[in-house]
């Protein structure tokens with residue numbers, strides 16, 4: 523194991539934990555969503571040190587004995603055990619709640635259906651939107667808490683109009699705002715992100731200072747219920763028989779080869795096409811569920827100047843972008859460098875995103891998140907082309 527040189531732990535008394543109690547901290551209950559990872563462990567420890575009445579809750583999200591669970595995934599048995607150990611170490615009560623049913627229906631099945639319909643889903647957004655900020659938030663209220671705190675790296679700020687705003691995390695390498703775009707204003711009024719102003723190294727330094735059992739725990743990566751990134755296997759398990767072989771077709775109409783199922787392809791993908799023989803560097807340009815075809819072409823064929831998003835969650839000024847449009851920067855996937863755009867109303871919960879310059883790899887099913895600098899204005903789901 524490599525030993526990282528951590529910065530000094532920040533001064534806890536000076537940290538803005540984003541909780542302004544109207545009563546003394548000891549009489550102010552805060553529920554912390556504890557995944558068993560280092561971030562939520564530190565969140566709980568910080569709030570406990572500051573004297574709040576902290577209750578830790580870990581959600582069991584899927585059967586950790588099942589083949590789809592990864593040994594070190596966020597909600598596998600070991601993580602529940604880790605969360606329990608951390609709660610004991612900092613002296614707070616800890617509960618495990620079983621949300622397997624909702625997680626299966628609201629996250630895993632939607633994830634599978636999205637792939638089967640030729641899209642590239644983002645299940646972490648659905649998880650935040652449903653099990654975390656709907657079900658767990660309700661559980662926290664029922665426990666008499668004034669807030670639900672998580673270990674997400676985002677910031678919550680109060681806008682000039684007094685409303686809660688969502689901002690990128692201060693550490694650009696850890697910012698998780700892309701995955702939280704669907705958070706509503708009402709949810710933002712109740713959730714808290716005490717780590718939003720910290721870097722990951724500062725969090726680790728705090729974990730060491732508190733001597734938490736999770737201080738050196740590895741980062742959880744990827745999608746918690748997908749072992750080793752093999753998402754196709756999970757889709758096949760959830761939707762057996764839903765994938766079938768089909769043609770890989772060039773944008774000029776030439777059939778170049780066969781594929782083993784559209785679920786293996788994402789717009790913008792270059793590797794794994796396995797169509798040899800062609801000198802061109804080809805990319806997946808479109809995934810067509812209706813014809814069961816994967817359309818490929820040169821990089822130029824990937825460029826898009828506009829696209830539509832659905833289920834817009836708007837948390838910027840006013841109630842939604844109007845016909846004149848709102849200037850912003852957009853991210854079409856988490857690792858995307860923000861691009862300048864104008865977002866216009868397109869009727870019932872929909873919007874049109876018009877980019878200043880064409881971008882590559884606009885994949886249906888992915889989230890498109892809209893920003894004004896570091897502030898999240900909202901976002902929606904990228905809609906498939908009419909041709910697909």
Ligand SMILES: Nc1ncnc2c1ncn2[C@@H]1O[C@H](COP(=O)(O)OP(=O)(O)OP(=O)(O)O)[C@@H](O)[C@H]1O
Pocket residue numbers: 554555556557558559560561562563579580581582583596597671672673674741742
């Ligand atoms: N199974 C779970 N039970 C309770 N809370 C959870 C669970 N999974 C995630 N969370 C909450 O959501 C936050 C973000 O989850 P994510 O999966 O992105 O983990 P992370 O950024 O690696 O954080 P951590 O180090 O706390 O696992 C966590 O910090 C935690 O507050």
